[in-house]
Amino acid sequence: MGDLLEDWRLANVVSFFRKRCKEKPGNYERVVDIWNVLPEKAVDTGTLATFKQHLNEYLKYQAIAGYGPGAEPLLQWELGVHVEVADIFPFLQLAHTLIIVRRLCASDMAIIAPVFSRHELPNSGLYLLVTKSAFNSNNEKWYDVKPKLCTILNGDCENIALRNIVLTNRHVILLTTHGLFVSHNLLDVGENPKPGRQIEYYRSKLLPSPGQSSSTSGSERVRLWFTHYCFTENTDNPADFLSLTMTTFTFTSELRKINTCFYGTSPFKEWKMCSPPHTEYIPDIITALWDQQRNTLIILSYLALSSKFRAKVTLRKFNEDFTLRKMKAFPEFYFSDEHFLPNGMFMYPNTYTVYVFGSQVWFSNDGGISFELLLKLKNDFVEKIITCPRNNAVIFITILQNVYYTRPGLARYASLRIFKEGLSTLHCDHLGMLMKITLLENSPTGLKIHFLDLLDLISEDDASFSRPLALQFLTSTKAMFFEYISWIENEEGARPMFSNYHIGKMLQQRLWF
Structure with missing residues (x-):
């Protein structure tokens, strides 16, 4: 066989923690440098150079198009101004909720956003933490995005506070008390991306600023809905889809609640109503999601029927220009429980x-x-x-x-x-x-x-059975169970408990005295 080349015995091995106990070697995985296991002595120079060129082009395409583990755009951008956790922790401990968002194609990357119940914190910022290792290291960084947003608002950002955050495949979207802010396309990294570049935001015109709100005698609740998907196997790279529902409470002669819904696609500069035009009756829409595989909009809404409320789901197809068709794709589903x-x-x-x-x-x-x-x-x-x-x-x-x-x-x-x-x-x-x-x-x-x-x-x-079971042997190796359901339960639509979930399970008898 001959002597084994020395280069073939060398490898640049880096162990990284995978899960559970850090003291056990089996919980670590190894990454091997390909150039140490594929040395130039084993492959001719032309073949190796061609292989390197195609590999580098592929990795570059990954970073731009959003493919693979090296595709996460947050690796190449800074969310805002870097801040030290010791300086901002007095504000962080006043938060009432922590929101975590991630991108499906690279879920080891995540953003944490603290949300405050009150926005009477004029000296605080809008703080976001970014992890690049699924919180398995101490390299997480905190950023303050308030300076960026204040520049867009021309300094009119007093008491601005974060309400929600969405991380799509291309954008970081911030819902604040002063409007909706969308980042530029994070996949546009350019020819020679440089570290330390900050994300640029622009303000969507869909939501008015507090001073421009037409509802002076009411309040609003805005929610964002994003359908998570990973387009690793889709070369067309479909646009990001986001829906926004706004519930407005007005206090005039009586309390009135109005639900409106809009949807948009990246770069989220144009928005459309979730109900098709020329619709006779528009129900109160709770949310709307995009089914990319069937190109339909799944709409959850409720309406009043004879002084009773019924929730329903409606599916509508999109036209080529991403407007909704008036005809429903399937019959509506009404939930049976009022x-x-x-x-x-x-x-x-x-x-x-x-x-x-x-x-x-x-x-x-x-x-x-x-x-x-x-x-x-x-x-x-x-x-x-x-x-x-x-x-x-x-x-x-x-x-x-x-x-x-x-x-x-x-x-x-x-x-x-x-x-x-x-x-x-x-x-x-x-x-x-x-x-x-x-x-x-x-x-x-x-x-x-x-x-x-x-x-x-x-x-x-x-998985257990709250109702009695009766056992009947069919043969020496086969038996049948009968589950008792009373007439009252049957009229209420009781479901049998047996399902495929019980395949391979062992039934244990419970004795009652």
């Missing part, structure tokens, strides 16, 4: 699974054509959904801090034991690890990261 109060809608990335959540949770496996009840809450309300695409996990968080866990398209759920600790939030990283993130003073980044195990957190699930 007491169901919907709060929002979420589409699991790159699937047809849609969740409608609120006082109940319903799910659809056909893109919103039909729905099935998953979870029914009592005196509680689902306000947030977290997804772990790596291990297909969906987590619901309620206003009472109850946490429920399921998988896409599964008609079962489990309750999780997660104890709230100060100002904290949950996040799922690119490896499928669930973590609890808490603000912590005197830490290098102002954060405390605690990894959680989903299996250890399950306190109870609904």
Whole structure:
């Protein structure tokens, strides 16, 4: 065989932490430098030079087009002015909510945005933290974007505060008390990108500034809805889609609530109504999501029928100019429970699974054509959904801090034991690890990261049977179970508990005395 070349024995190996215990070597992965395992002595100079050229062009294309792990544009931009956590922590600890956003194609990159319940903080900024390693290192940085926004507002930014943030495949979108701000296209890195460049923002004309608001005798609630998707396998790079719902409360002779909905595509300079033109009746729209695979708009709304409220889902096709067709793509779906109060809608990335959540949770496996009840809450309300695409996990968080866990398209759920600790939030990283993130003073980044195990957190699930089962043997190896359902339950539409979820499970008999 001959002697092994010395270069073939060398490799530039870097170990990086993967998950769980840092003291165990098995929890680390290795990255090998390709040029040490493919030396010039093994390949002729022309072939190696051509290979390097194509590889560099491919990596450059990744950075520009948004493909692969090296594509995250946040690596090449600064969100604002860098600030030290020790200087801003007195303001951070006054926040009431932590919002975490990430891009689906590179979920190890994430942004944390603290939201304040009051904006009487004239000396504070609009602070954002960026992590490039899924919080597995202490290299996270805090930025203040207030100076950028104040320049756009010509200095009229007193008491400006952040309300929400969305990270699309191309833009950072900030919803503030002074309007909606959109970054430039972050994928436009240029020929020779230089580190330290700050993101430029522009103000959308969709939302008026506080001084221009026409509703002087009311208040407004604005919400942003973004359909997460990764276009790694789509060379057409579809435009980012964002919908905005605005609920206006007016106090004149009587209290009146008006819901309006708009949608737009990148660069979000033009917006359209979520209802097609010349529609006789426009219901109160809660949210609207874009189904990229079918090019339809999934609209969640409610309307009054005989003094009763009914929630419904409508699907409408888009025209080539991205306007809505008046004809519905499918028949509307009406939720059977008139007491169901919907709060929002979420589409699991790159699937047809849609969740409608609120006082109940319903799910659809056909893109919103039909729905099935998953979870029914009592005196509680689902306000947030977290997804772990790596291990297909969906987590619901309620206003009472109850946490429920399921998988896409599964008609079962489990309750999780997660104890709230100060100002904290949950996040799922690119490896499928669930973590609890808490603000912590005197830490290098102002954060405390605690990894959680989903299996250890399950306190109870609904896979058991609350109704009696009758066993009948068909043969010596086959048996049939009959589940008892009373006439009253049958009239109320009771569902059988047996499903494919029980395949491979062992039934344990419970004795009652």
